[in-house]
Amino acid sequence: MKSKITIISLSLIIVMYLAFKGFIHILSSSNYKLNSIKSASNTKFIVSEFESLSEAGHAPYGKHLTLSKKPIDTPSEGHIIYAGYCLNLEYSWLSNNRIQVNCRTDKPENPVSLSKTAYGIVVEYN
Template identity: 40%
Template sequence: MTLISARSIGAFLLGTSVVVGCFWWLLGDQYSRRSSQASPDGRFSVFEFQSHQNGLEHAPHGSLLSLSADRSLGDPEDGHVIFAGYCKTALAYRWVDNQRIAVDCAVRDDGDVRTLSKRAFGISVSLNGR
């Protein structure tokens, strides 16, 4: 192998690594996690995210809640999205007990709740503040 072809291969691999790295960095920056709360028995957790996306996701640039048996989520899609929408004031949520979650969101308009699960993992979800 000549020195030129070794350099070409090295440059190609470096360039490919940079492109792939940028792609994953951009994808990873689509949500920021704001808070989380574990259920009273510790079996499940609710995670609040803020979307930074443009497009057809649950609620682009809105608030999302994701329910999961995991202790940590990097993306709401890794759990079960139980709420996605746009609130007039800050989104609030709380565990009523191990089987119920209450979501408080004063929605701006009728179409501002984009995703609302009434039940996930056997846990009921209620929305207050309409």
């Protein structure tokens, strides 16, 4: 009888933990809007453009480019290669190992965060 109560208690704890994790995931993904996705020609990597809808993160209310190996829901699921404020953010794959980022802005502190390389892929910023 005692082991049955222990199993039920552990099961309830696991279910509550998974529900909590799901709730946190829904809250965190609602802080970003996915604007676009571009794959390298060899399809090994994806660049996703997100727009922040909150004041927290790399660039509050800014744009984020995230490099990943699969589609993602939030920038934190991949490697953020760019975060900043752009009036017009453009990016393109120059080759399977080079990405070009162009940002027209009037903010002198731009970019807020920029990776020069990620997963062996060079990021060029203009």
